[in-house]
Each structure stands twice: as structure tokens, then as C-alpha cells.
Amino acid sequence: MSLSFCSATELLTRLQAGEISSVEVTSECLRQIDAHDATIHAFVHVARDAALAQAAEIDRRRKSGEAMGPLAGLPVALKDNLCTRDAPTTCGSRMFERFCPPYDATVVTRLHEADAVLIGKTNMDEFAMGSSTETSCWGPTRNPWDPRCVPGGSSGGAAAAVAAGMTPLAVGSDTGGSIRQPASFCGVTGLKPTYGRVSRYGLVALASSMDQVGPIGRSVADVALLLNVLAGHDPSESTSIDAPITDFTDSIRRPLDGLTIGIVREHYDGCLDGDDPSSEGLDAEIEAAVREAVRVYQTLGARVREISLPHSRYAVAAFCILASGEAFANLARCDGIHYGRRADEAAVLADWNAQSRALEARHDQQALDHLEPPLSRLYRASRSEAFGAEVKRRILLGTQVLSEDCYEAYYVKAQRLRRLVRDDFDAAFGEVDVVVGPVAPTAAYPLGRRLHDPLLMYRGDRYTVGSNLAGLAAISVPCGVTAAGLPIGLHLQCPPMQDERLLRAAQMFQQATDWHTRRPPSPGKKL
Amino acid sequence: MSTDRYDTVIGLEVHVQMLTRSKLFCRCSTAFGAPPNTQTCPGCAGLPGTLPVMNREAFRLALKTAVALNCEIPPSSKWDRKHYFYPDLPNGYQISQLDQPLSREGWLEIRDAKGAFEPKRIGIARAHLEEDAGKSMHDEAAGKADSRIDLNRCGMPLLEIVTHPDLRSPQEARVFLSELKLLLTYLGVSDCNMQEGSLRFDANVNLHIPTADGVVATPIVEVKNLNSFRAVERALAYETRRQYQAWQETGHRRGGPGGHKTTRGWDEQAEVTRPQRQKEESADYRYCPDPNLLPVLVSEAEVARVRSELGELPAAIRARLQETFGIGMDDAEVIVNQGRAVVDYFIAAAEACGDGKRASNWIQQDVLRALNERLIGIEAFPVSAAALGELLGLVQRGELDNSRARDVFHRMLESGQSVVEAVQSLGIASVDRGEIVELCRRVLADNPQAVAEIKAGKQKALGALIGQARRQNPNANPATVREICLELIGQS
């Protein structure tokens, strides 16, 4: 197998043994990017020179016998909403097209300390708002398995880069499924750790109460390797959990004895699927693959129990309200005053001057008093030209749900539903160790199909948003391929702080199956 | 102001900067006066991805203040985002506390030493922590096209104290604010430096006017730009007059047409309030919980501990000084207003001489004047409380009269001498009684007219005799001279 599709775990072993150099691994990734990224468009910034220099330096240090970090020499790609001091951080938005933060996110610092090679920044839905990586101002990312299809999102660039052999590891973020769903669409393994496990400091926020940074790789072992570096307490974040971290690469070697997995009645009885004409049921191929995966667990000695998450039918609505309210708040700072895009000030002022002169000429003092001042106009002009349609939709929705008239009926109600969703999981985890199900109702779909149907897009996240509402640990692992040749993901969820249990359960599956070793037939094939 | 015509109803909002080294949610310095944008980090500049972490000391100081204001301390408080777009607010929201503030429902008692109003408790609706915003600067004179934004002040820890509308006159408002400032100073929670913005206030005011149809409330006005206690009193006095006039002209009442709340700014030079521009959407700040911050839990035991560590507060000290040392409310107020160190000085001096009133008079007249003249604090004062007490003891026992004691005091002040040294160096020897009897005989003999008047019951003439005696011997104690003179006249 070429270096570009080796697992990170294997690459690390060979790097440590001196069989290969970091420059070779990094160069191979860059070759893969050169060959295919014109089609896939997984990256928005490739740190070619910096990555090669970093790789060379790591090789030199290794040769001279210095102690090396746990990821020494391994390329890692970063979703473009993780702040990096020496590379732009655009979040897929025109607002930040020239934004270069003066600081590194905590996970970036940790990766530097682990001697990872930071190879570039990956494409994403604008401000992580979307499930298809089509809302990026830099244009869409395409699925390496079929470039006519979306890679999922919002961490679509990160998942596609790993799937296409452009990097063995990537870091994404997951607010409602944004790591797991693209991992599922791209046939890779993606973990959303327990909320508070991985630092959010330096992650450009979408919905801070649900955002979580997590690893994407080609196997559970690779994801465990990266999680070892990412996870841990960060005093810069108040919600960071101060608890000891185990060595996940070590613990996944031990299968779980007496495992009980739960399958969720509501996943299959249609009650989450909606009944309006635009609604979309669980694809039969997906259901079959998930049921087959459950059988795999049974053959491994797991017991299976049907559980009910009766309030999961409200999860998308609760998520939609809370996430848009938080997004309104988090994007209020994007004003073109202190950073970010500012509209043509002279044009805004000229417009205002013309209007006020006209009103003065008419002696219309009342209209003059109510004339929107230049500053407010500048804010609106900057934000309107910098934000894309989906961001604007969510900001407007967030503005409404937080208004005094709607706050109690929508926002607080959604917080109450959030508790019900969480309580459902609490009850379920009293009976089962892991909840297993589909990641998404369908496999990857053609570009453009859902782009103008936001509700359909939101409801595509119905199996994943629950873990964000409840702060769970959850992972997507490949469990099949559709007749059309597109990957299918299996969703595993564990209670908060049970990341280790989750990874062990996922590793059991990958030990028994080879779906995660499948590669896209020709990742960068021209359209 | 309770006139026959109307009642004035005033509530205050006070912002106090807590005396911490670092800001409320990041560790940038709070020092005043740094060049623009040099005390900023990615957090204060509102850069994306930054996260707040609460300053422990800021919460401690805020809690201490709330307990001292007799507030209820709920077991849990939380943090909210208050949204508005403004260039000095880089996050687009201010972190504050809306529905679960760290304290609510307390009171502060105010009284007027001269009895202008009855002592009363002013209700505190709430006291909560919030972050300050930055500063926008515009040089209107220079006619520049741009305003400049300095974010150094972003994130300074502010305690917002909101009173109930319990104040009934501009004077009460001023007294409340000075009592509050005194309390904050005693607690050591803020430097209360108004020039540097550590203590700021806004006032809400309207009138309740009795009419034939019952009491009518005028529209509430929020008065801003109040930069001193004096400004508060004058602005509110102006505003009550203006509102009464406006009511007579327009009849606008609260809750009716034209009765919405408005904001006016105090123009210090012109001594008028002027309307400020209304923000279209300012009514709705779209509060939501800040997901990046956690609730703060405070146990009853912790509140009890904070309460036990408050120390003696101004109102209690004033009461104790009146009770223990027999001084008047005016006097207690003057001493307590000088701060804890002067209080301690007074207590030591009063105990040493055994006469609180005398100690109080001396401190107010002589010690404070000397402090002012020398621009020093009581800690640096050359005459210790014990020394002053010793000196006043001499007066108390009749060994020294007030005017000679003052000479001794000034000698001590200038030379740093002890009481004994100063008395000696001024040549004040205690005078033999026989010597004074002789002196008095001479004076009486020289003034037969005065003696006759005294015999006729005109005691006033005695003063002149004492004066003559002291001119002949400055060390003669006037009381003794008086006593002996009366004795001699009675015998003759």
C-alpha cells in the first residue's frame, strides 16, 4: 500500500523505526493533494513549505536522538475554524477571508508540542453551518468516492482529505454531527468526544454549548492516537473537564466483556422521519448495513436490547433553536470593526449624506431623526456582503428566538427539551453500554440537492444532534457501502466521559470487519 | 423633593469597578492610564475562539459588597450575554447577569446629620457583576471623520448596584451615593476613583403629582453623564423642575401617549439635561445564557464567613462612637467619613484623655486642619493619638487651658516633641496657687469698678479680669483665676 493510505498508527511505527522519514510522508501527502485536490477541494490552505520544513526539522531531531512527541512526523490537517497563528483562519467565510489570528488554538499548541506536521487548513461549511460543505465561500468540497456527491459537513474538507489520502489525520469540529456525518459520507472514522474533553479554546464558535473538537482518521486506532494528544484539561476554558486521560491507544486493545448495545426504536419506526412531502425516510440500504453491524456485535458476544428515546423526535427542533440563538450571539462579533471584512465605507457614507441632505432640503426633521446612522449602515453592509445565505438564515432565526417575545416559548422551551433528550439517554444508558444506529438517513447525495432546502438539510442530522444536546461521546465508523459505491457509517454513542468505552466498542467492530480499510476507487477522478 | 405639588421618585444605578489586578474574564491588567490598546489580549479584543474564565477575586469582592449591602445571596448565579452592536463592544455582547444575579434585595441606610430628612433604608434591588466596555474617542473640534476605539477598558470588572426607586429628593440621592462610596472604601473593594471611572452612576427619575384624579406619574427619564455627587444633585434638581414644567405643558404621563422612558444627558457647563438619541432596538438586548461560563455556587456557610469578615462598617462605627464617647451624630459623621485610620486615631485619643467630645473637637478643628494643610494622611501625622490624648488629659484635669494646649500642640507638630518636652520648651510651669492668689488680689485692686459690677451680679465683668491676669502670667489657669477671684470678692 502506498504511504498515502497507510494508517497513522502504521506510519508512526515506521517513522519511529526510521524506515521512513517525515519528509517522505509529508511529500506523499502533498503529492496526493497536488494530484486530486483540484477536483476534491478538501483544502483551503496548504502549508506546503512550512509543513516540509517542519518535517525536515523533526527528521533531524529524530536522527540526533532527541525525545520526540507522540505524533512526531505525522501530517495532521486542521479544519479552518481552528485558530492558527501562522496560517489564515477563514471559517469558509468571506467575513474572515483575510483573517489571521494572533494566537493558536489550544489543540494546535498541543499538536505542535506532539511534533505533528501541520499540513494545511481544510474546507468547511461557512462558520460550520451546514451538513454538506457547500456553503463555504471558497466553493464546495467533493466526495472522494464520487466527486458528484457532497462529502458531508461541516467538516467535509477534513473527512475528504483523510479519505483521499491527503493526510492520515485531521481535526474537525462537531456541533450537531459535523465530524460524524462527513466521516460517514467519506468512509472514515470520526469521533465527537465528550463535551469538555477537548479544549474549545481557539475554535471559532458556532454553538458554544454543543461545539466539540475531535479527531478524524482512517481507523479507531488512528483516532485514539490523535485523541491522546487533543484531549485533556485546559484552564483557558471554563467548561473543560479536569479529569485524568487514559492512553486510548492502549485501552482499545482490550475488548469490552459483556457488552450490551442498544438499538433505538425511533430510528426505525418512522417517527423521526417526518410526514410532510419533503421529508425523507431512513434509506433501506443504510438500515440494512446498520442491522448487519448489530449482528456483527452479536457474533462478538454482545447482547442487543431495543431502547426508546421518546424525545429524540424533538431533538432537531431543540437543536435548531439553541444553535441558531447561540450562533446569533457568537457571530455578533463579526462586525468589520475590529477585524473581518468591512464594506466600502465611502459608499456607505455617501449614501447616508445624500439621504440626509435630501431630508434636510425637505425640512423633514422627523425622518432625519429616524435616519439610520452611518455606523449601523456600515455594520449591515459589511455583514450582508460577507455572510452567505445559510449564515444569514440562522442569524435571523437566532435573532427571533432570543427576542423578548419568543425567548420563553422557543429558547427556554428548547432548553427544556434538551433536558428531556438528555434524560432519555441517561435512562437508556442505565440499560445498555453503547447506543448504536445510523449516522445519517442516507449516504452522500449529489451536490446541490439539499442546498436550497435548509429544513431537509437540518433534519438530515436527526440521528447525531442528540449527542451534542446531551454532551455524549459519539463516533462514526464505516459499516458498509451502498450499491452506488458510497460509504455508510455506523453511529455509536456512549455517556459523557465514556470516550474510552466508546473507542473500545468501535475498535471491536473494526477488528471484526474491514469496511474501514476500503479506499475510494479513484479519489480525484475528473468529473 | 416632597413639595406640596409633587413627590420626586429617584432610583440609582451605580457601577463600581472592583479592585482587582486583572480583568473579569482574562488576565490583562486593570491598571489605569496605559496607552490605547496595550492592555488587550485576543479575549478583550473579541477575537473568535477566545473564551472567558472568571476572576476569583472579582467575585469575592462583589460578594463582600453584596453582603455588606444586606443583600440576599442566592445559592447559584449565572452569566448572560447582553447584545448590542457598538464599536466599543467587540464581542457584540456584554457578559452580565440577568435572571440569576449574585445578589438581590438588600438595603443601605441613609441619614442626614442635620436632620434634613428622616433616616431611611434605601432598597437595593440587585447587585451583579458585569464586564466594562471599551472607549470611543471623537475629537469633534478637530472635525475628524473617524472615531478612535480603545479596548483597554474592555473586561474591567464592574459591580452594578441598582436601587429601588426609594429616594425622594436629589439631596437623598447625593447622601446615598456618598454613604455607598464610604461603605465601598471601608470594604476596600474599590478605589472609587471617579476621575478614572471606578465609580459611575445613572439616575432614573420621575414625579408623582397629586391631582383631582389621583396621583399621576410623569414619564421616567434616565439621566446620564453624572460625573460627581454634585452633578447628581444638580441634575436631578434640574430634571424635577423640567419634568414638572413639561407635565404642565404637555400632560404626558407614564404609560400614556408620549409617556415612554427617555434618556437625557447632563450638561455640566450649561447645567441642563438634554435628550439623547434613542437606539431603535435598545429595548430588547436578546439576553441568553453565556454557554462558556459556569454557574457560581455560594453556600450559606460561605455567606456567613464573608459576613463575619466584613469588619465594622461606617453606620455601626458612627453609632458606637456616639454611644461610647458621647459625641454627636455630626461629629461621628465627620470622623467616620475620614476613614478607618482617623476613627482609630480618635478612639485612641479619646480613651487616653477620657473625654470623647474634647478629642472629637480637637481632631476636627486641629488635627484635620493640619492634615489638610500638610496634605498628608493620619498615618504620617507627627502627633500620635496617644500624645494627643496625653495633652488633652492635661486640659481635662485643668492643668492646662485650651489656648496653652493649642500652643503645646503646635510645638509638638513642628518639632516632633513629646507633650512633656513641648510644655517645658514653652516654659509652661505649673503655677503655685499662692502666686495666683497674689495675682488675683492685684488685679481686683486695680479694677474696683469691675469688682462692683460683679458684686451687683454682672458676671460678665469677670472675663476682663481673667484676661488681665493672664496677660500678667500666661501660665495662670483661667478656671483657677476665676475661682480665686470669686472667692476673694465674696470675702471682701
Place this chain on the structure above:
Amino acid sequence: MDFSPQDIDKVSLVARLCFTPDERDQIAAQLERIANYLDACLADSDTSDVAPLVSITGLAGVFADDVVRPSCDREAILANAPKRDDECYLVPAIFGE
């Protein structure tokens, strides 16, 4: 929750956004559909006696010590400003706004 084109006009001022009439009508239709979905879900659910879940970790009382750390270099902070001078961010003149 309503999203008529007129509602969009009002709320977009608060949100500091603006739209052309076409954009506005399109977004109004999309948001109206989303709002209908949300309304249906909320109406269907019973949350009486359920306390809002605000903080998911269950943590409380996390503080930092009051120790000053160096601020950022001013140049680094101002580097991203669209308009600035040597010391400050610049914005169009604010007159009592």
C-alpha cells in the same frame, strides 16, 4: 414565530443585515417553513415541570486566580483591523449614537 417579508425587514435591522427584495422574499419563505416545523414540534411536546438545561457539564464555580499576565502586542491585536491608526481602531464618526 412569524417571518413575513415585513418581519424580515424589522429583524434584519436588529441583526445588522440587509437584503434585496428578492433575497428577502426567498429567505422569508425558507424561514417560514422552518418556523412551521419548529412550531409543530414545540406544540407537540410537553415540557411542563421540566427545568431548562442550561449547562451540560454540571460543572460550577471554575475560576482563575487574579494574576496579571502580559497582554498581546498591540500590533498583533490591531493587525486584523480593517481601518486603524498607530494606536486605535478607526470607525466612522460616532456622534451620540
